[in-house]
Amino acid sequence: MSKVKPALLRGFDQEYLPQEQLQFNALVDLVRRNFERYGFLPIETPSAELKEVLTSKGGTEKEIYALARLAAGEDEDEAATRGALRFDLTVPLARYVAMRERELAFPFRRYQIQRVWRGESPQAKKGRYREFYQCDIDIIGREKLSSLAEAEIPSVIYSAFREMAIGEFRIRISNRKVLKGLLQQHGVADAAAPAVLRALDKVDREEKGRILEDMKKEGVAAGAAGELLKLLSEKRTTDQTLSVLEKLSENEMLKQGLSESREIVNAIRQFGVPDSHFAMDLSVVRGLDYYTGTIYETTLVKYPELGSICSGGRYDDLASHFTDTKLPGVGISIGLTRLFSKLREAGLLHAPARTPAEVLVTTMDPKYLERYLAMARTLREAGINTEVYLESAKLKNQLAYADKKGFRVALVAGETEFDKNVVQVKDLQARTQADHALDQLAPVVKKALQAKTEKG
Amino acid sequence: MSKVKPALLRGFDQEYLPQEQLQFNALVDLVRRNFERYGFLPIETPSAELKEVLTSKGGTEKEIYALARLAAGEDEDEAATRGALRFDLTVPLARYVAMRERELAFPFRRYQIQRVWRGESPQAKKGRYREFYQCDIDIIGREKLSSLAEAEIPSVIYSAFREMAIGEFRIRISNRKVLKGLLQQHGVADAAAPAVLRALDKVDREEKGRILEDMKKEGVAAGAAGELLKLLSEKRTTDQTLSVLEKLSENEMLKQGLSESREIVNAIRQFGVPDSHFAMDLSVVRGLDYYTGTIYETTLVKYPELGSICSGGRYDDLASHFTDTKLPGVGISIGLTRLFSKLREAGLLHAPARTPAEVLVTTMDPKYLERYLAMARTLREAGINTEVYLESAKLKNQLAYADKKGFRVALVAGETEFDKNVVQVKDLQARTQADHALDQLAPVVKKALQAKTEKG
Numbered sequence: 001m002s003k004v005k006p007a008l009l010r011g012f013d014q015e016y017l018p019q020e021q022l023q024f025n026a027l028v029d030l031v032r033r034n035f036e037r038y039g040f041l042p043i044e045t046p047s048a049e050l051k052e053v054l055t056s057k058g059g060t061e062k063e064i065y066a067l068a069r070l071a072a073g074e075d076e077d078e079a080a081t082r083g084a085l086r087f088d089l090t091v092p093l094a095r096y097v098a099m100r101e102r103e104l105a106f107p108f109r110r111y112q113i114q115r116v117w118r119g120e121s122p123q124a125k126k127g128r129y130r131e132f133y134q135c136d137i138d139i140i141g142r143e144k145l146s147s148l149a150e151a152e153i154p155s156v157i158y159s160a161f162r163e164m165a166i167g168e169f170r171i172r173i174s175n176r177k178v179l180k181g182l183l184q185q186h187g188v189a190d191a192a193a194p195a196v197l198r199a200l201d202k203v204d205r206e207e208k209g210r211i212l213e214d215m216k217k218e219g220v221a222a223g224a225a226g227e228l229l230k231l232l233s234e235k236r237t238t239d240q241t242l243s244v245l246e247k248l249s250e251n252e253m254l255k256q257g258l259s260e261s262r263e264i265v266n267a268i269r270q271f272g273v274p275d276s277h278f279a280m281d282l283s284v285v286r287g288l289d290y291y292t293g294t295i296y297e298t299t300l301v302k303y304p305e306l307g308s309i310c311s312g313g314r315y316d317d318l319a320s321h322f323t324d325t326k327l328p329g330v331g332i333s334i335g336l337t338r339l340f341s342k343l344r345e346a347g348l349l350h351a352p353a354r355t356p357a358e359v360l361v362t363t364m365d366p367k368y369l370e371r372y373l374a375m376a377r378t379l380r381e382a383g384i385n386t387e388v389y390l391e392s393a394k395l396k397n398q399l400a401y402a403d404k405k406g407f408r409v410a411l412v413a414g415e416t417e418f419d420k421n422v423v424q425v426k427d428l429q430a431r432t433q434a435d436h437a438l439d440q441l442a443p444v445v446k447k448a449l450q451a452k453t454e455k456g
Numbered sequence: 457m458s459k460v461k462p463a464l465l466r467g468f469d470q471e472y473l474p475q476e477q478l479q480f481n482a483l484v485d486l487v488r489r490n491f492e493r494y495g496f497l498p499i500e501t502p503s504a505e506l507k508e509v510l511t512s513k514g515g516t517e518k519e520i521y522a523l524a525r526l527a528a529g530e531d532e533d534e535a536a537t538r539g540a541l542r543f544d545l546t547v548p549l550a551r552y553v554a555m556r557e558r559e560l561a562f563p564f565r566r567y568q569i570q571r572v573w574r575g576e577s578p579q580a581k582k583g584r585y586r587e588f589y590q591c592d593i594d595i596i597g598r599e600k601l602s603s604l605a606e607a608e609i610p611s612v613i614y615s616a617f618r619e620m621a622i623g624e625f626r627i628r629i630s631n632r633k634v635l636k637g638l639l640q641q642h643g644v645a646d647a648a649a650p651a652v653l654r655a656l657d658k659v660d661r662e663e664k665g666r667i668l669e670d671m672k673k674e675g676v677a678a679g680a681a682g683e684l685l686k687l688l689s690e691k692r693t694t695d696q697t698l699s700v701l702e703k704l705s706e707n708e709m710l711k712q713g714l715s716e717s718r719e720i721v722n723a724i725r726q727f728g729v730p731d732s733h734f735a736m737d738l739s740v741v742r743g744l745d746y747y748t749g750t751i752y753e754t755t756l757v758k759y760p761e762l763g764s765i766c767s768g769g770r771y772d773d774l775a776s777h778f779t780d781t782k783l784p785g786v787g788i789s790i791g792l793t794r795l796f797s798k799l800r801e802a803g804l805l806h807a808p809a810r811t812p813a814e815v816l817v818t819t820m821d822p823k824y825l826e827r828y829l830a831m832a833r834t835l836r837e838a839g840i841n842t843e844v845y846l847e848s849a850k851l852k853n854q855l856a857y858a859d860k861k862g863f864r865v866a867l868v869a870g871e872t873e874f875d876k877n878v879v880q881v882k883d884l885q886a887r888t889q890a891d892h893a894l895d896q897l898a899p900v901v902k903k904a905l906q907a908k909t910e911k912g
Contacts, residue, residue, distance in 0.1 A: 004512040006554040006778040009539045012504050015552070017559055018497035018566065025498055036812035037836050039843025041474035041861075042481055046587055047503070047571060048468050051526065056460045061527035068524045069575055070507065070540050071517035077575050079586055083465045084526050096471070098462040103473055105860035107847060110474065115503060119525055119533050130535055131502055141847070148825075148846040159836075270826045272833055322462040356492035369604075370726050377728055380493050380615075387495025390604040391563060391597070404561035405497075 011122030011130025014337050019354040019406065024340055026352050027164070028113055031135055031334070034160035035111040038152070040137050043110050045092035047117075048083040053095050056321035063087055063118045085117040089136045089333070090318075097140055098322035106142040107149065111135070113336065127338035138331030140318055145328040147260060150294040150314050151267030153332055157298060157310055158273045166348040168301040169309075170277060173268075174284040175261045176291045176313070178245060181254025182231065182282075186224035194289065196220060196228075201285040203233045204304070231282055238265055238280040264294055292316045296332055306342045310334045354406025357385035359445055362398040364414045371418060375411060375441060382442035384449070402428055409448050411441075467578030467586025470793050475810040475862065480796055482808050483620070484569055487591055487790070490616035491567040494608070496593050499566050501548035503573075504539040509551050512777035519543055519574045541573040545592045545789070546774075553596055554778035562598040563605065567591070569792065583794035594787030596774055601784040603716060606750040606770050607723030609788055613754060613766055614729045622804040624757040625765075626733060629724075630740040631717045632747045632769070634701060637710025638687065638738075642680035650745065652676060652684075657741040659689045660760070687738055694721055694736040720750055748772045752788055762798045766790045810862025813841035815901055818854040820870045827874060831867060831897060838898035840905070858884060865904050867897075 008015060016024060032042075048067055055061055066084040069077060086092050089112045097108060113135040122129050137156065139149045154171045161169050183193050199214035208229060215225040236244065242265065245258045265280055284297045293314030300306055312332030319327050343349045359379060363372050372388055379386040387407075389398045395412065402410045412424040412433075422435040425444055436444045464471060472480060488498075504523055511517055522540040525533060542548050545568045553564060569591040578586050593612065595605045610627045617625050639649050655670035664685060671681040692700065698721065701714045721736055740753045749770030756762055768788030775783050799805045815835060819828050828844055835842040843863075845854045851868065858866045868880040868889075878891040881900055892900045 003779070004508050004777050006509065006551040006775075007506060008502060008555075009504055009506055009535045012502035012535060012539065015501055016499070017556065018499055021498045021500060024500075037841045039811060039813035039816075039841065041811060042477045043472070043474055044477060044480075045471055046464060046468035047573070048465055048587065050463060050465055052460050053462065055526075062525070064526040065523045065536065066526045067521045067541075069518070070511075070520040070522040077586075079465045079468060080521065080575060083468065085523075095462040099464075100473065105857050109843070117503070119536060130533075131504065144847070146847045152844070152846060267825070270829055272829065319462075321460050323459070355495060355497060357495035360495075369723070373726055373728065385493045385495065387565070388608070390608060391600070391602045401561050 009130075011120075013122075014129055014132065014341065020344075022354070022356065023344075023349055023352055024336075027336065027340060027349075028133075028135075030163055031160055031336070032111070032113065034156065034163060035137055037159065038109075038156050040109045040111040040156075043093075043096060043112050044114055045086070045089070045096055045112070047115070048079055048085055049092060049095065050082055051084050052082075053322075054084050054086060054091055057091060060087055063120055065117050065119055087118050088116055089114060089134050090138075090331075093136070093138060093140075094319035094327075095322055097327060098319040098325075101142075101323065101325060106140065107145060108140045109137070110140075111137045124341075127335070127341050129337060132335060132337035135334040135336045136331055138318075138329050140327050140329040143326050143328075145330065147264055147293065147314075148267055150330050151264045151271055153294075153296065153312070153330055154268050154273050154278050155271035157296070157332060158277055161298065161310070162277075165350065166300065166343055167303070168276075170279060170299055170301055171273070171310075172279055172281040172284045172297045172299065173264070174280065174282055174295050175257045175264075176293060176295055177253050177257030178261060178282070179257075179285060181249070181251050181257050182228065184253055185248065185251050186220070186228050188218070188220055188224070188228075192218040192220070197285050200228065200232050200283075203229070203283050203285075208233075232285070233283060238275060238278075241280045241282060260293060286311065286313070290315055294330070300346075300348075303342075303346055303348075306346070309339050309342070353408070355387075357387045358408040358449055359384055359386045360398075360402045360405075360407040360410045361386060361388045362395060362402070362410055362412050363389050363392075364395050364398075364412060366392060368413070368418060371413070375413075375423065375438075378441055379445060382446065384442065384445055399426075399428075409445055411445075465586075467576075469578075470585055470588065470797065475808075476800075478810070478812065479800075479805055479808055480792075483792065483796060483805075484589075484591075486619055487616055487792070488567070488569065490612065490619060491593055493615065494565075494612050496565045496567040496612075499549075499552060499568050500570055501542070501545070501552055501568070503571070504535055504541055505548060505551065506538055507540050508538075509778075510540050510542060510547055513547065516543055519576055521573050521575055543574050544572055545570060545590050546594075546787075549592070549594060549596075550775035550783075551778055553783060554775040554781075557598075557779065557781060562596065563601060564596045565593070566596075567593045580797075583791070583797050585793060588791060588793035591790040591792045592787055594774075594785050596783050596785040599782050599784075601786065603720055603749065603770075604723055606786050607720045607727055609750075609752065609768070609786055610724050610729050610734050611727035613752075613788060614733055617754065617766070618733075621806065622756065622799055623759070624732075626735060626755055626757055627729070627766075628735055628737040628740045628753045628755065629720070630736065630738055630751050631713045631720075632749060632751055633709055633713030634717060634738070635713075635741060637705070637707050637713050638684065640709055641704065641707050642676070642684050644674070644676055644680070644684075648674040648676070653741050656684065656688050656739075659685070659739050659741075664689075688741070689739060694731060694734075697736045697738060716749060742767065742769070746771055750786070756804075759798075759802055759804075762802070765795050765798070809864070811843075813843045814864040814905055815840055815842045816854075816858045816861075816863040816866045817842060817844045818851060818858070818866055818868050819845050819848075820851050820854075820868060822848060824869070824874060827869070831869075831879065831894075834897055835901060838902065840898065840901055855882075855884075865901055867901075 064084050069080040116134050195218045212225050249255045249258050291313035295313035297308035298310035314330040318329045361372050361376050376386045376388045410426040421438050426433040520540050525536040572590050651674045668681050705711045705714050747769035751769035753764035754766035770786040774785045817828050817832050832842045832844045866882040877894050882889040
């Protein structure tokens with residue numbers, strides 16, 4: 001038979017071996033558990049939406065994948081003519097809330113962990129793929145939303161990343177009104193603000209001369225450009241930043257931003273996030289057009305090159321394209337596929353069990369099948385995931401399978417053992433083994449697995 | 457601003473409210489837990505694959521969605537020219553195993569729970585959608601696979617559906633060689649076999665006259681057709697079925713099928729599946745072309761109209777289109793989206809918690825924010841998911857939110873309570889309330905939630 005080469009599409013290639021998938025699933029479970037701890041509700045939305053829904057905010061058409069039939073069918077297929085794959089989780093959320101406004105309790109706290117698709121150039125080095133998981137939380141108010149919601153978000157991030165145990169991290173926040181006020185005060189025209197902020201956003205990774213030049217091109221006076229750059233690039237504590245802004249605040253926008261920032265910094269502390277893990281940081285500059293209050297980035301202190309691993313902000317109106325109801329919100333997003341690949345590269349992921357069933361019952365002598373199966377049943381009933389080796393193979397080959405798949409414990413028994421009512425319990429990592437009474441099987445195996453966990 | 461109507465594409469419309477999503481997630485978790493209990497490993501594959509990979513088995517092009525760019529981009533995008541969405545999880549599994557043959561331990565036991573896409577006419581009544589979750593397990597051998605693997609599959613299904621507690625179910629099995637042998641013995645030409653089996657497959661839902669006529673059209677003699685129909689439609693126990701076959705078995709194929717069936721029925725019993733929950737049943741007729749040994753269907757005894765909720769079988773070679781290595785396997789598939797929708801319709805789903813955080817800390821007086829937050833922290837640290845109401849609103853409105861979202865317990869405290877170091881614990885379902893000492897908060901709330909769980 002002529003063969004087809006088994007291969008993956010470029011950018012649709014973050015496919016894992018089972019042991020990596022287990023690590024990825026553990027990460028998803030951790031994130032999910034933390035979101036649920038704070039009362040966020042899960043939703044999932046369809047992969048494909050109406051094109052007009054996806055493009056309602058405009059501007060991203062080039063990155064959107066539309067659907068088409070591979071071969072013409074008899075029926076008209078709406079999805080093939082009017083459908084396209086979502087490129088983020090925010091537009092589907094807006095559509096979802098607009099459709100289900102009356103059924104939802106507001107503030108609506110949702111989390112969503114799903115794949116999105118973007119026709120960007122894939123760059124494995126940067127962790128940029130065409131298909132990847134995003135993981136979003138948002139709190140959506142109806143007509144109003146307290147600034148306390150902005151302060152709660154860092155406490156959720158803090159809880160999740162602390163449990164991830166991936167080393168020191170810092171949640172860096174700034175405020176869109178502060179930034180806008182600073183620009184106004186330095187004579188930057190409103191029209192030039194987005195470009196100026198884009199230039200300033202590179203403060204961590206580009207040389208200063210280049211940034212100053214970019215600002216000059218946007219009509220910012222040399223002195224003002226220098227002051228802005230200094231303001232955004234100097235390292236300060238949260239309280240130092242607030243003092244600096246205090247002294248500067250001459251215009252209304254900046255005053256309002258400062259007052260908001262004070263309140264939110266204070267509340268973040270009340271929410272239990274220590275200053276070691278968050279900071280007001282003027283170098284956080286993002287999404288000027290969309291965000292209206294607090295903005296967030298999260299970085300790993302020892303791995304700044306990974307960039308922000310969790311970002312977001314406060315916005316005024318989620319779904320203005322779909323409904324007249326004003327829906328102010330605040331949210332953050334984690335690019336889970338990218339985060340996973342970066343953590344793996346940096347060696348920051350803990351090696352979990354390589355198989356969800358860590359015990360293998362070997363089957364040396366087929367005539368004892370019923371006994372082997374009874375052993376497995378006993379263990380499963382005690383909450384221990386257990387696999388039985390079902391092929392007819394030499395014990396040596398069964399143990400080679402156990403090693404390759406990564407079992408921690410193998411059970412061996414034949415006539416000699418069954419005659420004495422014992423089973424040989426093999427610790428596959430320590431390479432030790434001992435006979436134990438069959439009627440003590442579950443506690444013995446449980447102990448063997450626990451000992452491992454404590455050591456590992 | 458002109459609005460876009462927030463709507464869903466036909467067939468891409470199984471989108472749930474949060475409380476339904478929680479139910480669905482509980483179903484997925486249950487299935488996952490059961491598969492892991494038996495040593496199945498998780499994998500996920502990309503949503504889009506190369507067209508030639510998806511169509512390697514041929515025949516389904518009309519149902520496949522290809523990808524295209526919504527607007528032309530600068531770069532060439534392989535996915536937009538050569539990519540299409542998967543329509544099942546079997547072809548991606550074949551491609552996966554062929555690609556990673558050397559890294560996997562065989563027999564390779566995998567589970568996969570992901571969405572698939574099919575351009576069929578959506579029919580909500582039949583539970584047929586264009587986007588839906590499938591949930592597959594397979595055991596793949598390299599070069600060989602013991603028939604014990606065929607016997608283990610029903611024990612995994614038994615474990616999962618029993619835990620689902622959706623009422624009495626029966627795993628019905630048959631054997632492809634038995635069916636083939638029976639057809640040969642009744643003089644059905646090999647070429648007519650698929651059509652005859654399609655006719656016989658309707659035994660549960662079509663009148664006999666029609667089925668006999670269909671068989672006659674395929675050249676089956678009237679007497680033979682009647683005998684076949686009788687054989688497949690009469691109700692018998694497993695042992696009765698085996699006896700009937702024993703008496704009939706004249707040709708080699710049937711003898712071999714009977715011998716295999718005996719062995720597998722015996723092993724299924726050894727695997728701990730009681731005869732109340734499985735049966736050898738000749739009316740199970742499916743996938744003659746693909747399956748080569750045991751075939752499975754699973755029905756809810758009181759809801760036969762739901763059809764098979766879990767089906768599959770043994771096959772000789774998974775990935776012959778991709779590799780020369782022979783990969784015999786056995787697997788089953790659950791159409792999770794369809795199953796969920798049917799179970800919900802039939803009222804067979806247990807109502808889970810409507811929010812993953814079942815405790816709401818109300819915030820009657822903003823000046824106590826820090827105390828409210830401390831209460832939440834105490835509960836979360838005790839493993840109790842807890843939400844804090846952060847908007848400024850009257851207590852009445854906060855409690856209305858609690859009801860709408862489905863919290864079970866609300867905590868209320870203001871000056872009166874804090875002065876006495878107590879908190880009012882409201883049971884929102886029983887509509888009762890009592891003051892409790894603040895330092896007893898976690899145990900009191902835990903008890904309140906447990907009491908509910910036992911009652912509910």
